[in-house]
Amino acid sequence: MATWADVERIATGLPAVQEGTTWGNRCWKVGGKTFVWVRPLGKKDRADLGDEVPDGEVMAVRVDGEGGKAELLLAEPEVCFTIPHFAGYSAVLVKLDEVDETLLVELVEDAWRVMAPPKIRRDHGLQDT
Template sequence: MATVKDVEKIIAELPEVTTGERHGHPTWFVGKQAFAWDRPFSKADVKRYGDETPPSGPILAVSVGDLAEKEAVLAGSSAAVFTIPHFDGFAAVLIQLETVGRKELRELIIDAWLAKAPKALADAYLAG
């Protein structure tokens, strides 16, 4: 199980990240690009679940490189990583923090940062 504090610790290790707010929720940026944000369910999201109970707890959204990568991430990740109809056609996935492992969370956040970071910054980070 991961927490918002785990998210903040992972993000704090990444270069050139700023914290802001979108729609009243914490959002993390590299340059002007959002790569991770708190994404609670709206009333419309909950309604789409019908009789099914939506995932509980804090939900984090993270960017992915493109829609093909989104499908690969969804296919290769744990059940903690999912999408909703509101994200159809949008290169991002959702993560249920209550059920994701810290290692998987770290990989997803770093990949999101890499997807949005300027190429030179991402290359420098990878070169380590």
């Protein structure tokens, strides 16, 4: 079971990360771009999810395009999900209470890589291979 403290530790351990807010919710940014954020579910989200509404906290993470999104949703259906509001948007929602530490690290680090500007990745030896 992950916590926001775990997300903070992982995100802020990455290069050039700043904590901030987006739409009044806590988020982590690199190069001014949000890559991980708290994503409460609104009434419409809950209605869209029906019986599938998670009980706990929800985190959103950026992913590598629609293909990356589809792969992640297929590979981790117990933890990762989406809502109609995210249609066409390269991000998935994560059940924070159900994600294990290994997957959490992978999700946050991958989201950072997707959003980090090339100069930041190069400056920290993390350029694409």
